[in-house]
Amino acid sequence: MAVPRSLRRNNPITYILAGGLCIFFLYFFFGDSAQLPSLPKYGAPRQLLKSKDAASNELSPPSLPFKKTKLQEGEVAPPPPVVHYHMNNVTTTSDPVGNRESVLILTPLARFYEEYWDNLCRISYPHDLISLGFIIPKGRDGNLATLQLQERITKTQAPTNKNRFASITILRQDSEPPVAQTESERHALGAQKERRAAMSRARNSLLFTILGPTTSWVLWLDSDIIETPPSLIQDLASHDKAIIVPNCFQRYYNKDKEAMEVRPYDFNSWIDSPTAKGLGEKMGPDEILLEGYAEMATYRSLMAYMADTNGDPRREIDLDGVGGTALLVKAEVHRDGAMFPPFPFYHLIETEGFAKMAQRLGWRATGLPNYFVYHYDE
Amino acid sequence: MNRHGYGGGANGQAGNGAYPLSPTFVESRGRTFNIRPDKYEKYQPRNARNAFQRRRGLFMRLGGALAAMLLLLMFFFPSIRPTAIIPALSLGLFGVGEEWQIETVRYYDLANVGGTSRGWEREERILLCAPLRDAAPHLPMFFSHLRNLTYPHNLIDLAFLVGDSKDNTITLLSDLLAELQAHEDPKKAFGEISVIEKDFGQKVNQDVESRHGFAAQASRRKSMAQARNWLLSAALRPTHSWVYWRDVDVETAPFTILEDLMRHNKDVIVPNVWRPLPDWLGGEQPYDLNSWQESETALALADTLDEDAVIVEGYAEYATWRPHLAYLRDPYGDPDMEMEIDGVGGVSILAKAKVFRSGVHFPAFSFEKHAETEGFGKMAKRMQFSVVGLPHYTIWHLYEPSVDDIRHMEEMEQERKAREQEENARQDRMDKINSQFDTDGAGQWEKDKQALDEAQKAATAAADDEKAAAEADAIVVATDEASEVRHTESDNDGKAKIIDPLAEVPSLGGGAAQAPAEKPRDSISGMKSHDEKKDAAGQLVNKPNNAAVEKKEKVAAAQARAQERQQNKEAGEPSETAKRDQRHKVKEAANL
Numbered sequence: 022m023a024v025p026r027s028l029r030r031n032n033p034i035t036y037i038l039a040g041g042l043c044i045f046f047l048y049f050f051f052g053d054s055a056q057l058p059s060l061p062k063y064g065a066p067r068q069l070l071k072s073k074d075a076a077s078n079e080l081s082p083p084s085l086p087f088k089k090t091k092l093q094e095g096e097v098a099p100p101p102p103v104v105h106y107h108m109n110n111v112t113t114t115s116d117p118v119g120n121r122e123s124v125l126i127l128t129p130l131a132r133f134y135e136e137y138w139d140n141l142c143r144i145s146y147p148h149d150l151i152s153l154g155f156i157i158p159k160g161r162d163g164n165l166a167t168l169q170l171q172e173r174i175t176k177t178q179a180p181t182n183k184n185r186f187a188s189i190t191i192l193r194q195d196s197e198p199p200v201a202q203t204e205s206e207r208h209a210l211g212a213q214k215e216r217r218a219a220m221s222r223a224r225n226s227l228l229f230t231i232l233g234p235t236t237s238w239v240l241w242l243d244s245d246i247i248e249t250p251p252s253l254i255q256d257l258a259s260h261d262k263a264i265i266v267p268n269c270f271q272r273y274y275n276k277d278k279e280a281m282e283v284r285p286y287d288f289n290s291w292i293d294s295p296t297a298k299g300l301g302e303k304m305g306p307d308e309i310l311l312e313g314y315a316e317m318a319t320y321r322s323l324m325a326y327m328a329d330t331n332g333d334p335r336r337e338i339d340l341d342g343v344g345g346t347a348l349l350v351k352a353e354v355h356r357d358g359a360m361f362p363p364f365p366f367y368h369l370i371e372t373e374g375f376a377k378m379a380q381r382l383g384w385r386a387t388g389l390p391n392y393f394v395y396h397y398d399e
Numbered sequence: 400m401n402r403h404g405y406g407g408g409a410n411g412q413a414g415n416g417a418y419p420l421s422p423t424f425v426e427s428r429g430r431t432f433n434i435r436p437d438k439y440e441k442y443q444p445r446n447a448r449n450a451f452q453r454r455r456g457l458f459m460r461l462g463g464a465l466a467a468m469l470l471l472l473m474f475f476f477p478s479i480r481p482t483a484i485i486p487a488l489s490l491g492l493f494g495v496g497e498e499w500q501i502e503t504v505r506y507y508d509l510a511n512v513g514g515t516s517r518g519w520e521r522e523e524r525i526l527l528c529a530p531l532r533d534a535a536p537h538l539p540m541f542f543s544h545l546r547n548l549t550y551p552h553n554l555i556d557l558a559f560l561v562g563d564s565k566d567n568t569i570t571l572l573s574d575l576l577a578e579l580q581a582h583e584d585p586k587k588a589f590g591e592i593s594v595i596e597k598d599f600g601q602k603v604n605q606d607v608e609s610r611h612g613f614a615a616q617a618s619r620r621k622s623m624a625q626a627r628n629w630l631l632s633a634a635l636r637p638t639h640s641w642v643y644w645r646d647v648d649v650e651t652a653p654f655t656i657l658e659d660l661m662r663h664n665k666d667v668i669v670p671n672v673w674r675p676l677p678d679w680l681g682g683e684q685p686y687d688l689n690s691w692q693e694s695e696t697a698l699a700l701a702d703t704l705d706e707d708a709v710i711v712e713g714y715a716e717y718a719t720w721r722p723h724l725a726y727l728r729d730p731y732g733d734p735d736m737e738m739e740i741d742g743v744g745g746v747s748i749l750a751k752a753k754v755f756r757s758g759v760h761f762p763a764f765s766f767e768k769h770a771e772t773e774g775f776g777k778m779a780k781r782m783q784f785s786v787v788g789l790p791h792y793t794i795w796h797l798y799e800p801s802v803d804d805i806r807h808m809e810e811m812e813q814e815r816k817a818r819e820q821e822e823n824a825r826q827d828r829m830d831k832i833n834s835q836f837d838t839d840g841a842g843q844w845e846k847d848k849q850a851l852d853e854a855q856k857a858a859t860a861a862a863d864d865e866k867a868a869a870e871a872d873a874i875v876v877a878t879d880e881a882s883e884v885r886h887t888e889s890d891n892d893g894k895a896k897i898i899d900p901l902a903e904v905p906s907l908g909g910g911a912a913q914a915p916a917e918k919p920r921d922s923i924s925g926m927k928s929h930d931e932k933k934d935a936a937g938q939l940v941n942k943p944n945n946a947a948v949e950k951k952e953k954v955a956a957a958q959a960r961a962q963e964r965q966q967n968k969e970a971g972e973p974s975e976t977a978k979r980d981q982r983h984k985v986k987e988a989a990n991l
Contacts, residue, residue, distance in 0.1 A: 080591035081591065082636070086502060087502055099585075100585060102592070105596060108596060108629070109598055187503065189503060190504075191506045192507050193506075194509055195753065225756060226509060226756040229756055229758070230636055230637040234634070358760045378764075
């Protein structure tokens, strides 16, 4: 019986010849097109970035994630695109979730508490609209805090986590903290001015380098705030105030009663008093008024003492000074220039000075005496 | 019927024979009889196998060859690799992709971005901020400045804030930026470019008059400050070591300005800003009066003012007596000379990013009675940053004529036209007279020439007697003067009188000089009034003296120039004068 003709042609030389020819043709086909003047790839690189988008270049606002660019050996990265930001469309409304408004949570971090991170992860605001920013001082304590923070971040920000945050930025401060931050030293009256000036600089560095053009709200949350309602952001934003501050308390173990109890912690949220104004007038330009010290009785009305644990959590009061432990600010207040003065501004410094500066710019601060967040108990 | 000896199956009992048969065999043989050969059960007919199965080997080899070829091609030509398809495919197949491509964590050490005097060597990034409003006419000039900057472009990030623009600023800006970024040399492309569009809803008019009116100043400065703060807070990154603020309407600046300012290694540094003026306004003028040193008077003034008041420099309403950077300029001075200042102007500010990071901004409220860039300087000082100006390092702001200037220019234009007309008329008349004169004069000239020749002949003939010759010379000289006098006296017909250039020149020169001399005086007083408007009134005591001296000098210079010009214009005439003088001389000689 005869072998089929088709099989007889199947000898390898045929394939090699055919392949060679093909490559030859294709070579000329593509080779020619390479000679043609091609249009520049970045003809009109106009981009419009919204708060949720990932930027296409590493040179982008830190409040946005970005796409990694993989470059071949010897390949030159294309120039960064021209990005347009329509800041008219950056809104701050009482319905931030519905309007997809992005929130930037800023934390000056001196010591890292696991409870802080756990609480942060429990926040019910959509995490893809939350960017986090940390500033950590130099030195050994700072290095330790950075390590602990990064450990938690790698777990939370794993690509497999559907609930990861939009972006996280860690800044290391350029200067050492001025004094050792033990609890007793930290609150000594003499050290206050210097400490709070350094703190103001840290806050400002954090704010003005990470704010970016897409942020709607800024939530200042201290690293020792370990318990907040999960709906903290929605609750505070629903008041639609420029600056709003909840009451900061502390849970502690009362040895006398042998039970857990709460006590006020943050005394920087207050309504001004004529006494304090009079004190301020008598002071030199570089002196500051401080709250919570017996040496300096200001007779201001402190929000900490207005709390009523069973009262309406939506009760609002107008404030003249605010504390920074938890503080929700509309980004436009900061953009107008309200910052944390590291110098005595109307005899006020840091967050209290911030409230004053915002006031000079036409923004008012509001307090929620019956809405609580809790501070770590050392 | 037993046909078989060993059979017996037929009659029932199987296995009766010597070789018993299995019952099944018996059954099957007993019931069916199949005649099909076994081989037909083993083999299918040829045509039952389809073509694909038959040539499977061939197809596989072909496919393999094609795949190998494609891989080879992709190896040689990376451009045909379907990079766009691969992630899409993997997304579909594995359900991962985007989130693996996205980086969410960034880490920065602010100690690395402190800013040093040699930033270009340490690859320090600069943020260049430019607030824009209705700036389309200046943009092409601004972009040419950008291209010319010698600081490595990839280290410069650009940020623009476009707000409340009624012209095509935004489209023009986008086009220019795309063009800038698509430069064929990748090293010429800039870093991050952000265009921020934000309308503040300001009603303030941006034209020169309303922009510099005193009443509008405070609110205008506050809204400018707001725009600057929005721009900065949106564009500043943890990677920036420096921030450079630059107005788009700077006309001339050194290409190396970033390096030049950086070399001083100051926290905030500004150059001197002047602007060129047309000649009739004095050629140049200090422009940016917001860079100054604080004075006792100003501090005392600030104490008397309301909390929300803003002291604006350059208006008579607030006499601050401050030393201004702008007035200290010496064109031949050392450009590296530094001067401590308290308020800064915003035309061109180089500041370390740490200044802005620590909170210094452009107060949109009255900070120590100042707003915007002056308040910025004050706040930087308050936070113990160094604020320095370079009095002899000058950049030039664009000259935009004010309404006064434009009116003045129109007047000048009209005057110029009138003068031209007048001159033309006079020229015509002179031409006419000339031609008339020449028609009589041509014949006379010939006669005169002949007479001259004759006289010369006579003179040479008489030359043997030296004494006589000397006498004759003396007479010629004497009569020369006399003839001139006689000439002006006797020629009392208008023609000759006008044509006499000796009489004409002084009167003309005087007249012509009068006009331009008036002009500079006007213009200087115009400039002075301008100065008054722009200067602090505190400068008035020093300034007018200077101005007066300058004025005198200028007037003198203008007069001299005018005379010179007039003389040049009439340069043709004197030759004729000489000619005619000679003629007279010859006549006298002939008479002798």
